[in-house]
Amino acid sequence: MNEIIFFGLNQNPKLIKNKPNKITKPIQFKFENEKENEKQIKQISTGFFSTIFLFKNEKAIEYLKQKDSNQNPEEIQIKENIQKVTVGTENEAILTKEGNVFAKGKYINPKNPNQFFNISSLIEDTNDRIIEDVFSGWNSIYLLTSNQNVYGIGSNDYCQVNFDSETLQKTEKPILMMKNVSKIFSGNSSHVFLLNSNQELFGCGYNSFGQVGLGESRKKDWQIQKLTKIQNISKGKIIDIQCGYTFSIMLIEIEKNQNQNPKRKLYSCGCHLYNGLGKNQNAYEFTEIKSSLFKNDNILDFSVGNAHTLILTSKKKLIGFGNNRYGQLGTGNTNEQSIPIQIKLPKLRFNENILIIIFLVDMKIHFFIILLFLFPILKKI
Incomplete structure (x- = not known):
């Protein structure tokens, strides 16, 4: 079963009813008139204007926020089985088991921004049309193909799809960004990182706060027009x-000897505006986030918002820092936290034999947490 926990600005009156505008302490809730499939949530994704729930039966429903609060949630009508959902600023993308990506948004399909259509079918190289992964960014979408190539589509205002924004401000068809890519790293932000098959990291896009991590010499470059290799990254x-608005956070796993488990460490770069870095100073290269809360614990997962971060540890601790204007840190108040602090959760039914997977997703002022309780066979998900 699922334990659904929420805190932050309550922008979903159709979902979280009879609750205050700002929820500063974590609360548990259930779907109204809960159906059997809604007891088995696989994933959620949320952006400025919508939240999508993906269930284990490979169906998805969409809730619209605030300005569309009178509209009831709707099931997303795609005939293929849904594997992943991803919501950006004003765009959404759906990855199906068949390897297709259906998307919508005003920068994706300006003539009909509210209708999903198959953007992977627009890739010119027909051998590249099977998609393995998809990410939504700041009015842009990134596609990782089965041939390990990455395409970008949508807004290019900050060169987030790897082209000079003065010559190409947007594209309504996928454009090849980079070949031989193993992973895409993005978020509801206008910069992006790509990891190639040789484990080399490249970044491009908005860089006014040094959030691409290129070092002191590039901090004044407000946008990085071409994918550029990120240097001086810790080994691992x-x-x-x-990616947050003014910063980026990286999780690195460091190999130990045969008698020790690998240790995971967090690194951040960018501007400490709203204390999103977990430290009290700017960092133009990725530098370690240190805290006594991590000393005798290991990091399982983390998630970044517009200006705050939450971390889940192996000892089931939830830790956060950053902007807290709307209670999105769940500390019971609205005070910002410049360094990591532990967050108290409601009592949950933890079990030694159950794996905990946490999905932490948010945008500027809205925050969701879903804790999924799954059997150990799913450990590698």
Whole structure:
């Protein structure tokens, strides 16, 4: 079953009813008139204007926020089985088991921004039309193909799809960004990172706060027009990178000897505006986030919002720092946190034999947490 926990600005009156505008402490809730499939949530994704729930039966429903609060949630009508959902600023994308991506948004399909259509079918190289992964960014969408190539579509205002924005401000068809890519790292932000098959990291896009991590010499470059290699990264396996508005956070796994488990560490770069870096100073290269809360614990997962971060540890601790104007840190108040602090959760039914997977997704002022309780066979998800 699922334990659904929410805190932050309540912008979903159709979903979280009879609750205050700002929810500063984590609360549990259930769907109204809960159906059997809604007890088995696989994933959620949320952006400025919508939230999508994906269920284990490969169906998805969409809730529209605030300005569309009178509209009831709707099931997304796609005939193929849905594998992943991803919501950006004003765009959404759906990856199906067949390897197609259906998307909508005003920068994706300006003539009909509210209708999903198959954007993967627009890739000129027909051998590249099977998609393995998809990410939504700041009015842009990134596609990772089965041939390990990455395409971008949508807004290019900050060169987030790897082209000079003065010559190409937007594209309504996928454009090849980079070949031989193993992972895409993005978020509801206008910069992006790509990891190639040689474990080399490249970034491009908005860089006014040094959030691309290119160092002191590039901090004045407000946009990085071409994918550029990121230097001076600590040794280890890059597990994840997530992008906030003024910063980026990286999770690296460092191999230990045979008698020790790998240790995971967090690194951040960018501007400490709203304390999103987990430290009290700017960092124009990726530097470690240190805290006594991590000393005798390991990091399982983390998620980045517009200006705050939440972390889940192996000892089932939830830790956060950053902007808290709307209670999105769940600390019971609206005070910003410049350094990591532990967040108290409601009592949950944890079990030694159950794996906990946490999905933490948010945008500027809205926050969701879903804790999924799944059997150990799913450990590698």
